[in-house]
Amino acid sequence: MSVQVTFEPTPNPATMKFHLHRQVTAEGFDCANSQEAERSPLAAKIFGFPWTSSVYVGPDFITVTKQDWVDWELLANPLTGLIQEHLDRDEPVVVEFIEMAEDDENDSPMVRNIKSVLNREIRPVVALDGGDIVFHKYQDQVLYVHMKGACSGCPSSSVTLKEGIETRMRELFPEIKEVVAV
Known part of the structure; x- marks a missing residue:
């Protein structure tokens, strides 16, 4: 069908x-x-x-x-x-998928919590506009993320990042000083 x-x-x-x-x-x-x-x-x-x-x-x-x-x-x-x-024609869209490392046993509790919120709350909303956001690292109270798909290079991605994602992450984790796209 x-x-x-x-x-x-x-x-x-x-x-x-x-x-x-x-x-x-x-x-x-x-x-x-x-x-x-x-x-x-x-x-x-x-x-x-x-x-x-x-x-x-x-x-x-x-x-x-x-x-x-x-x-x-x-x-x-x-x-x-x-x-x-x-x-x-039932041709494959994806032939191989190497899963991104979601949780690493070496992750701190803070990093595990950040990844959980990104996956549960943020990514589904960003996907509605054809994009994705992926955890890169958390260092010196700064959260680094990759903006992908339609979010990469989008004129409004900085607004999404600062007014949406950063605001939400700082509400949940006051120790986060900034969210930065890499």
Whole structure:
């Protein structure tokens, strides 16, 4: 049974979110170039187009970031068709998934709590706009995170980071002085 692929703009005008309407991976991952797309045959196919800047494969969506010299009005429908055809042929979206280290036995209780809040509260909200946020490190009362997918390079990502994520993390963990994207 074929499920219709749909798309919607994200807060980042260079990035479009394509809903696959089925889970394709447990954890999202970035493909900043064609070499990094080897885990996703679909992302590799999208990188076959010269206007592709990056691809993020989410649990049930893909976000594609384009170069500035081409408009979404020309790309969105044909790209939706390409994705739809890929899924209709039952070609794999992800062939291999190396799970990100969520919890490390060496993590401090603070780091475990931070990761838990990121995974439970923050990531699901960020995923609604086609992005992801991943823990990088906590050092000297500063939380470092990776902004991925539509969040990477988005004009409003600094507002999301400071007014949304940082505010929430500091409410829960007053010892956090700042949240920084790496």
